[in-house]
Amino acid sequence: MLEARRKEKRYMVKAISSNLGYPRLGEKREWKRALERYWNGAISQEELEKETKQIRLQSLKKQQEKGVELIPVGDFSYYDHILDTSLTFGVIPKRFETDQPSLDTYFEIARGRENAVASEMTKWFNTNYHYIVPELKDAAPHLAFNRPLKYYLEAKEELGIDGKPVVVGPITYLKLGKGSEGDFEGLLDQFIPLYTQLIKELEEGGVKWVQIDEPYLATSFPKEELALYKKTYEAIRAAAPEIKIELQTYFESLDYYEDIVKLPVDAIGIDFVHDHGESLEALEKFGFPADKILGVGIINGRNVWRSDLAKQKALLEKIVTLAKAEIIFVQPSNSLLHVPVTKKTEPDLEEVLWNGLSFADEKLDEIVLLTKALNGEETADFAASTNAVAALNASSHRNNNEVQTAIKNLENVTVERDLPFAERIKQQHEWLKLPLLPTTTIGSFPQSPEVRKKRAEWLKGNLSDSDYDTYIKAEIKRWIEIQEDLDIDVLVHGEFERTDMVEYFGQKLAGFKATKFGWVQSYGSRAVRPPLIYGDVAFTEEITVKESVYAQSLTDRPVKGMLTAPVTIINWSFVRDDIPKSEVANQVGLALRTEVEALEANGIRVIQVDEPALREGLPLKESRWKEYLEDAVYSFKLTTTSVKNDTQIHTHMCYSDFDDIIDTISALDADVISIETSRSHGEIISTFEEVTYDKEIGLGVYDIHSPRVPTVEEIQDNIKRALRAIDVKQFWINPDCGLKTRKEPETIAALKDMVKATKEIRAEYQVTEK
Numbered sequence: 001m002l003e004a005r006r007k008e009k010r011y012m013v014k015a016i017s018s019n020l021g022y023p024r025l026g027e028k029r030e031w032k033r034a035l036e037r038y039w040n041g042a043i044s045q046e047e048l049e050k051e052t053k054q055i056r057l058q059s060l061k062k063q064q065e066k067g068v069e070l071i072p073v074g075d076f077s078y079y080d081h082i083l084d085t086s087l088t089f090g091v092i093p094k095r096f097e098t099d100q101p102s103l104d105t106y107f108e109i110a111r112g113r114e115n116a117v118a119s120e121m122t123k124w125f126n127t128n129y130h131y132i133v134p135e136l137k138d139a140a141p142h143l144a145f146n147r148p149l150k151y152y153l154e155a156k157e158e159l160g161i162d163g164k165p166v167v168v169g170p171i172t173y174l175k176l177g178k179g180s181e182g183d184f185e186g187l188l189d190q191f192i193p194l195y196t197q198l199i200k201e202l203e204e205g206g207v208k209w210v211q212i213d214e215p216y217l218a219t220s221f222p223k224e225e226l227a228l229y230k231k232t233y234e235a236i237r238a239a240a241p242e243i244k245i246e247l248q249t250y251f252e253s254l255d256y257y258e259d260i261v262k263l264p265v266d267a268i269g270i271d272f273v274h275d276h277g278e279s280l281e282a283l284e285k286f287g288f289p290a291d292k293i294l295g296v297g298i299i300n301g302r303n304v305w306r307s308d309l310a311k312q313k314a315l316l317e318k319i320v321t322l323a324k325a326e327i328i329f330v331q332p333s334n335s336l337l338h339v340p341v342t343k344k345t346e347p348d349l350e351e352v353l354w355n356g357l358s359f360a361d362e363k364l365d366e367i368v369l370l371t372k373a374l375n376g377e378e379t380a381d382f383a384a385s386t387n388a389v390a391a392l393n394a395s396s397h398r399n400n401n402e403v404q405t406a407i408k409n410l411e412n413v414t415v416e417r418d419l420p421f422a423e424r425i426k427q428q429h430e431w432l433k434l435p436l437l438p439t440t441t442i443g444s445f446p447q448s449p450e451v452r453k454k455r456a457e458w459l460k461g462n463l464s465d466s467d468y469d470t471y472i473k474a475e476i477k478r479w480i481e482i483q484e485d486l487d488i489d490v491l492v493h494g495e496f497e498r499t500d501m502v503e504y505f506g507q508k509l510a511g512f513k514a515t516k517f518g519w520v521q522s523y524g525s526r527a528v529r530p531p532l533i534y535g536d537v538a539f540t541e542e543i544t545v546k547e548s549v550y551a552q553s554l555t556d557r558p559v560k561g562m563l564t565a566p567v568t569i570i571n572w573s574f575v576r577d578d579i580p581k582s583e584v585a586n587q588v589g590l591a592l593r594t595e596v597e598a599l600e601a602n603g604i605r606v607i608q609v610d611e612p613a614l615r616e617g618l619p620l621k622e623s624r625w626k627e628y629l630e631d632a633v634y635s636f637k638l639t640t641t642s643v644k645n646d647t648q649i650h651t652h653m654c655y656s657d658f659d660d661i662i663d664t665i666s667a668l669d670a671d672v673i674s675i676e677t678s679r680s681h682g683e684i685i686s687t688f689e690e691v692t693y694d695k696e697i698g699l700g701v702y703d704i705h706s707p708r709v710p711t712v713e714e715i716q717d718n719i720k721r722a723l724r725a726i727d728v729k730q731f732w733i734n735p736d737c738g739l740k741t742r743k744e745p746e747t748i749a750a751l752k753d754m755v756k757a758t759k760e761i762r763a764e765y766q767v768t769e770k
């Protein structure tokens with residue numbers, strides 16, 4: 001009886017398909033090209049507006065044709081949605097202030113102009129998308145113009161779409177800004193009336209649903225802050241009683257679910273994909289308010305894998321039953337900004353893989369199908385999706401016996417070096433015979449237009465393998481000579497053969513696939529094309545040995561081998577979701593362990609394994625950090641610990657805020673680490689004043705992000721400041737990061753200063769050897 005009633009209830013639900021945001025780039029990065037042509041002066045502002053409008057309307061039309069009922073508008077941007085929000089509220093840094101902020105003002109804030117540095121950019125939560133950080137100190141916020149309304153009206157007039165404007169919520173906006181730390185509530189109080197005005201105008205403009213994004217709600221924050229949300233949304237509600245508000249959260253579960261669902265809005269959007277099962281648990285425990293609509297984020301908006309719709313439908317039904325919902329929104333877990341546009345542009349992929357993919361457009365099809373199914377409408381059979389997912393899982397790519405046996409046997413694998421650091425470092429010093437304060441670089445040297453041209457020619461088939469090889473070798477040789485002339489102590493081969501530090505490894509390991517147009521926006525017009533890790537990862541051929549060995553053959557000085565570590569490879573790829581990420585990381589670790597051993601066997605006795613993305617991949621909630629970091633340390637050690645005691649393992653990270661993971665850095669047990677520091681103005685050095693770090697370390701002594709050549713004095717200041725916290729015997733001298741993006745003359749000039757600065761400081765010490 002109960003069962004029957006439940007069943008009946010399930011099908012009484014009215015499901016509405018809803019999207020949260022659509023990629024801006026266009027199928028073939030038309031958006032990027034339009035922007036860059038405008039920046040280069042090749043097209044006028046009018047032409048830029050025309051071209052981007054076309055892309056925008058096309059994207060809207062596509063969603064309309066697919067049958068998405070609630071279509072987001074105003075999610076389009078010329079650069080970044082946080083910068084859009086800043087301009088909407090007149091938050092313009094003083095150095096860019098003008099009477100009439102123009103589109104150029106907007107771009108200048110993002111990209112800088114002569115005499116005015118750009119605003120900082122930083123990662124949007126735990127994604128690889130970067131937003132422009134609002135500068136809130138001394139801001140005089142006012143509602144400069146109602147941007148969402150403009151795009152709502154456009155969609156309505158041009159396409160008859162009654163869209164759902166997307167607005168970044170005030171608390172998330174202010175939390176992401178800098179300068180809001182002091183009197184946060186005071187600042188919020190300035191913004192509340194502006195937001196109420198904005199929403200009220202939307203209501204007057206005919207908007208029925210507005211989506212207010214408050215992803216900050218899905219982080220861990222002090223419970224008192226809930227009052228801020230209550231006050232904000234009560235004010236908005238009072239000012240605009242008719243408009244329907246969906247308060248949208250994503251990327252995690254809600255720590256204060258039972259309070260958040262009571263906020264005075266009409267719908268709450270919750271992520272049921274990245275919630276570790278906790279959204280469902282909360283629903284089970286606390287139910288869902290009868291007067292609200294539940295927005296169910298059911299299709300993963302951050303990866304590219306097709307959903308088994310039968311499974312997702314069952315989950316939806318469970319959610320509907322638990323929520324006793326009468327209306328739900330079926331939606332992606334978050335904006336589709338984080339996935340490529342359509343897999344239609346990838347016809348060359350193997351069928352079993354292609355069938356298992358779902359990019360933004362296909363995800364919207366999934367949403368619509370699920371919605372129809374829930375409404376009991378006749379719909380395509382879900383078997384296609386179930387079969388596609390099953391076929392990919394059953395394919396040989398995901399059933400590599402050797403890899404799976406190795407993973408099962410991991411407990412028998414030693415992931416510790418033979419000797420503790422204090423003892424093995426002596427053996428390393430013995431043969432390395434490095435001077436005090438040894439100098440090195442982080443790996444890459446300038447990828448000149450010529451290097452890129454040669455690679456492009458080679459990829460097109462206009463340059464033979466052997467000619468390309470000869471060219472790369474010549475570059476390596478040239479740079480070995482340059483480094484010797486500069487008198488650098490530990491050399492690198494320069495990474496000329498790599499476009500990208502993850503892609504290159506993906507091309508050589510089994511289980512990876514590159515896409516042609518699988519671009520996602522990283523920042524501004526810059527897009528990245530993360531490889532797909534779709535199968536079991538295995539070592540198939542030597543990856544870096546040839547170049548390193550060649551470089552070493554040219555010099556008596558040690559040449560550092562150069563690899564990318566597992567967590568960075570994972571964080572910058574689209575990773576299969578049928579097994580835990582940590583298992584994929586271990587597969588990568590095992591494959592790289594073979595590469596490390598091959599380097600060592602071929603005489604490379606200093607090996608750097610880069611983990612620049614370790615810090616940025618930290619989970620949003622601190623409660624999940626421990627597990628993530630332990631897994632990261634394990635996969636790193638899996639990669640690096642099988643070498644002899646006198647082989648020196650280096651690692652590199654480029655992020656300055658290390659306070660909270662310094663123990664992890666130490667636990668990696670790398671003999672030497674290099675870290676970016678010069679932009680953090682010595683903040684990181686205070687970390688080392690407080691903890692005793694026992695291994696060797698290089699804190700970047702100059703900023704490589706700018707073409708400016710640092711002076712010898714500046715570099716010496718940086719070194720001396722570091723030496724106040726770190727013993728001179730532990731310390732290495734290196735730039736902040738790789739030099740790939742710099743030009744050759746400035747690189748050589750900067751390195752010359754670096755070596756000169758070092759030699760002068762060395763002379764001040766009695767001991768001259770490590």
Ligand code: GLN
Pocket residue numbers: 442443444495501562610612652653654737738739740
């Ligand atoms: N070895 C890499 C390089 O020098 C490291 C890059 C990075 O830290 N992101 O380019």
Ligand code: ZN
Pocket residue numbers: 442612652653654676736737738
């Ligand atoms: Zn770096």
